[in-house]
Amino acid sequence: MNTARTTPRPAASRTRAAAGIVAAALLLMAVLAGCSTPSSAAPADASVSAAPQQRTTTGPTGVSPTVLGESTPVHLYVPSIGVETDLIGLGLQSDGTMEVPSGGFPAGWYIGSPTPGELGPSILAGHVDWGGAPGVFADLTEVKPGDAVIVTREDGTTASFAVTAVEQYPKDQFLTESVYGDIDHAGLRLITCGGDFDTDAASYDDNIVVYADLT
Numbered sequence: 001m002n003t004a005r006t007t008p009r010p011a012a013s014r015t016r017a018a019a020g021i022v023a024a025a026l027l028l029m030a031v032l033a034g035c036s037t038p039s040s041a042a043p044a045d046a047s048v049s050a051a052p053q054q055r056t057t058t059g060p061t062g063v064s065p066t067v068l069g070e071s072t073p074v075h076l077y078v079p080s081i082g083v084e085t086d087l088i089g090l091g092l093q094s095d096g097t098m099e100v101p102s103g104g105f106p107a108g109w110y111i112g113s114p115t116p117g118e119l120g121p122s123i124l125a126g127h128v129d130w131g132g133a134p135g136v137f138a139d140l141t142e143v144k145p146g147d148a149v150i151v152t153r154e155d156g157t158t159a160s161f162a163v164t165a166v167e168q169y170p171k172d173q174f175l176t177e178s179v180y181g182d183i184d185h186a187g188l189r190l191i192t193c194g195g196d197f198d199t200d201a202a203s204y205d206d207n208i209v210v211y212a213d214l215t
Contacts, residue, residue: 068118070115073087073116074152076124078147083139098125104129104133107126107190109124116153117153117159117186117214120183121189124188124189124191126190128192145163146163147163148162149188151188160214162215164213166211188210191210
């Protein structure tokens, strides 16, 4: 497994076409298979961004901005399940699959997606377990709509989100467009594995996806 990168995305990567993003998402579906296993099989989580669009800013009324500028996420806090973790950057490996955290902790941000608070779905991935021990997203299914998700960014700002939905998808029915597709606001996706563990495939049957919107 490649070491995860922590460098910010080049500007060109933030302007890729939506069609290319969806194609990349389909390619990356292969590594939505793992998260963790009770054996030595390599776990995996995958995610990919939607194409960023024009940002909106604070108007003269003093209303809070609907999106934030770019800044790399460095820390994640989900109070309702007691998750506090640093965030590492996750890029792509040479085979086109996404890098994954090399252990149960910390979680990671896919650097091809918007930074949390920017327009579009920002993607955070983490393991449900690792080597027989709970991983950073072990309790992700316990998150409820309305729960807070707080991301601290490299520039010192905080992006605060509210959970809108928690979904469980069989991996052969994963809703790529729903998770990774274009949206008209700043969103967040927390992704891990769930469901039954398939010992033959050395992976979980499902993916858990938490959807959240910037508040």
